[in-house]
Amino acid sequence: MIIRIHGLNLTVSACVCQGDQCFHFFQLKNISFCGCHPKHSRYFGFITKHPDQQRFACHVLMSDTTLHPLAESVR
Numbered sequence: 119m120i121i122r123i124h125g126l127n128l129t130v131s132a133c134v135c136q137g138d139q140c141f142h143f144f145q146l147k148n149i150s151f152c153g154c155h156p157k158h159s160r161y162f163g164f165i166t167k168h169p170d171q172q173r174f175a176c177h178v179l180m181s182d183t184t185l186h187p188l189a190e191s192v193r
Contacts, residue, residue, distance in 0.1 A: 121191050125149075126164075144177075145169065152192045159184040164192065 125145040144166050152164035162185035163178040179185065 121188075126192065146192075149192065150174075152189055154185050154189050159186050161185070162188055 148167045150165050155161040160181045165176050
């Protein structure tokens, strides 16, 4: 995941949608929540609003190490 001034770029390896990798971009203005699990900081989640419709999605990532720096950067 790459955090930019306008949003998050997420690359998913071994994705079924477009071959070996999928690329997603989430605008920061459409992220309503983000944070780590309180007891297991290697889990990070964020909620996004669809840019054009009244739909929401929850995204959860898991890492081998803590993801607190990622959560603080997005906040």
